Amino acid sequence: LECGACCHGANVLLDDADFDRWKKGGRGDLISKSYIKRGKDGKVTLRFADDGRCQQLGRDNKCAIYTIRPDNCSAFVVGSEACLAAREDTLRLRDG
Numbered sequence: 001l002e003c004g005a006c007c008h009g010a011n012v013l014l015d016d017a018d019f020d021r022w023k024k025g026g027r028g029d030l031i032s033k034s035y036i037k038r039g040k041d042g043k044v045t046l047r048f049a050d051d052g053r054c055q056q057l058g059r060d061n062k063c064a065i066y067t068i069r070p071d072n073c074s075a076f077v078v079g080s081e082a083c084l085a086a087r088e089d090t091l092r093l094r095d096g
Helices: 016-024 081-091
Strands: 036-038 044-046
Touching: none
Parallel strands: none
Antiparallel strands: 036 044
């Protein structure tokens, strides 16, 4: 909720539960090709902006769809090794 490092250059897999949550949350528009893409392997992921940021990440590093964010985002553990690696790679911050 603070740095947004995990919201850069990630591979956010999506599934039907995410699509249902978006529809119920009034954001069925997120299921368009502007926001998602299907890989050659058939997996559906979020489409990131050209600069590598998630399109839902505001300049204040707040998620515009936080309450209905993908399960893949909800499962990301703050303070985990992946989190610390994202902070170092994206923000050049080294914790600890």
